[in-house]
Each structure stands twice: as structure tokens, then as C-alpha cells.
Amino acid sequence: MTKFDESMESRETSRAIDDEAARWAAKLDRAPLTTSEDAELKVWLSGGRRRLGAFARARAISAHSERARALGHGFDPADFENTSRDQRPDRRRVLWGGAAAAIVAGVGASVMFTRRPIGLETARGEVRLAPLADGSVVTINTLTRLAVDYTPDRRTVHLRGGEAFFEVASNAARPFEVDAGDILVRAVGTAFSVRRIQGEPVQVIVSEGAVEIRRRAGTGQPVAVAANYKAVAMETGTAVANTSEMIPNDVRRAMAWREGKISFEGESLRSAADAFERYSGTRIVITDTALANQTVTGLFTATDPAGFAQAVAISFGVQARTEKGEIVISP
Numbered sequence: 001m002t003k004f005d006e007s008m009e010s011r012e013t014s015r016a017i018d019d020e021a022a023r024w025a026a027k028l029d030r031a032p033l034t035t036s037e038d039a040e041l042k043v044w045l046s047g048g049r050r051r052l053g054a055f056a057r058a059r060a061i062s063a064h065s066e067r068a069r070a071l072g073h074g075f076d077p078a079d080f081e082n083t084s085r086d087q088r089p090d091r092r093r094v095l096w097g098g099a100a101a102a103i104v105a106g107v108g109a110s111v112m113f114t115r116r117p118i119g120l121e122t123a124r125g126e127v128r129l130a131p132l133a134d135g136s137v138v139t140i141n142t143l144t145r146l147a148v149d150y151t152p153d154r155r156t157v158h159l160r161g162g163e164a165f166f167e168v169a170s171n172a173a174r175p176f177e178v179d180a181g182d183i184l185v186r187a188v189g190t191a192f193s194v195r196r197i198q199g200e201p202v203q204v205i206v207s208e209g210a211v212e213i214r215r216r217a218g219t220g221q222p223v224a225v226a227a228n229y230k231a232v233a234m235e236t237g238t239a240v241a242n243t244s245e246m247i248p249n250d251v252r253r254a255m256a257w258r259e260g261k262i263s264f265e266g267e268s269l270r271s272a273a274d275a276f277e278r279y280s281g282t283r284i285v286i287t288d289t290a291l292a293n294q295t296v297t298g299l300f301t302a303t304d305p306a307g308f309a310q311a312v313a314i315s316f317g318v319q320a321r322t323e324k325g326e327i328v329i330s331p
Contacts, residue, residue: 017054020044025058029259032252045137052131117147117158125279125303127260135169136176139258141195142279142302163195165258168209179216183233183241187211192225193255204231204241207251213241230254253299262302266295269312269329276305284309287330291318 144162170189190209214222233241253263273284279302286292309320
């Protein structure tokens, strides 16, 4: 990423920056960017932190609108409302445009000069995009907690739990590292995701450039992971990570959560139901074991468990109904 040109940015009006950010957000909503468009966007974003903040606001507003549209006119919130106050998304987090995004951008700017890590987290069903002080950008998945800890000689993000996608501004003298418990992922300038869910191994997917994975304890040789590869690392043990190659389309499917989607490729209905609960808080109960073991493939809106249940009912010739705030699927 090219160096910020603050003098160029200072000549732009806020309206012009917001309009251009909205244009890019709309283009991303319609279809994946081409290679040339992706390069053009990166050049534009490198023009200053005001652009990064405006783009973050535009993407967040777009993602929220997409989730609202996906529920459809027939959606009855009362059927699927999560009555637990602790699990209900904070409206200020979900609608984090305007002043809220400006606060995030301001927090990022202060990270450069403090030793105190700055925390970011998402509520259930929320996906947040946040610019960081060095020009990097992080997209944070549902129910994720992380802390950004920047010092003059290093850039560290502590992933406490959940999943995040990092687009790292290149700086060889100041490496970028994600701390996921005993697993450390280091990059200079690249794009990759790290997933840390309790009870599951840490998963790293690289979409651009390369990263190095090592253990905090120093056991085993570091493992290099190139673009279009996935690495799976247990948080305990001696082996660092097992890697496997992915075709580009599979990488895009794995990153579908950034657009408010869940992608399944041969997962069991049981696993799919668990995934939906992470995003919506609505439990999907499958009463028949044989049905729960059936596999599903497709792309679904993450916050629409009712739509998923209806698709399952049609595909497998079964019944889907609502009972006491849960969705029940049965033969």
C-alpha cells in the first residue's frame, strides 16, 4: 500500500470522500472486484485516514442494510427474538455509522502512541470493519473480541476469541502479528483471516501474500502459509500447524461472512444449525438424527435462520416450524 498523501486528502471535501466511499461500497455489494478494481480501491484508501473512516462507515451501513433486506417482508421478529438481554445486539454497535465510526477511527490514531491495548468487539450478528492507525484494516466477525496493541517497533492484535480478517499495510521494519493464544501469526503486508473458537483448532486462511505461524512456546519450526492455503493449528501440543491448498473460489466462500453470508460445502445440517446460532442467537433444533447428519451446500444470509430452515424443508421434504422462539426441523 502506498504512503498516505495527507496534502491530497486535505484538499478533498468530506462530501466528496463520503460519496466516493459509498460508490466503492455499492460496487462491492454488486459483485466481487476485479483485479484492477481491487488495486484502484487500495490506491484510493492509501490517500488518507479520512478515506479509511468513510469507507468503514459505508461498508458497515451497507452490511446492516443487506441484513435487514434479507429478512424479507414476511419476517416476524417476535417469532425469533432472543429474549436474553445479555445476548441482544447493542443498537449502537449494529448501527455503527457516523459518529461511532469516527470514534473507532480516532481510537486507531491514538493506538500509535500508547502502550495500553485498545479493545474492539462485536455483538451477535454484527460484522464490523475498522481502519487501524498504520493504514491496515480489520473486518471483525460476529461475537469477536480483540485488542490492538501498537508500539514504535511492533504491531500486535490479540484475538481473544472469534474471527477477523486482516488487510495489512506493509512495513518490514514493524511486523504485524496476531496473537491467538499459544498460536502467533506474523505478516508484513498481506491479507488473511484468523479464527479462534473455543473447543476448535485455530484456523488461518491466507488470501494474499504469506504469513508465518509459530508457537509462543517456541516448539517446532515456524510454518509458512502462502496465498490460497489454509492452516489448522491446535492451541495445545507440539505440532505448529497442518496446511492444505484451497482453490480461489473456496477462499472466497470461506470469507463470505464479511458480506453477512454463511457458506456451506458439504457440512452436516447439525453443524450448519450451530453456525446460524452464532450469528442470530436463534436455536435450530433437528429432531431426527439421520436428518441432522445429512449434508448441505449453499450460500445463506447469516442472520436469516428462518430462510435457511425453509430451504432445508423444501430440499429434504421435511417440516420447519417455530416453537417457543426456536426453529424445529423434523421429518
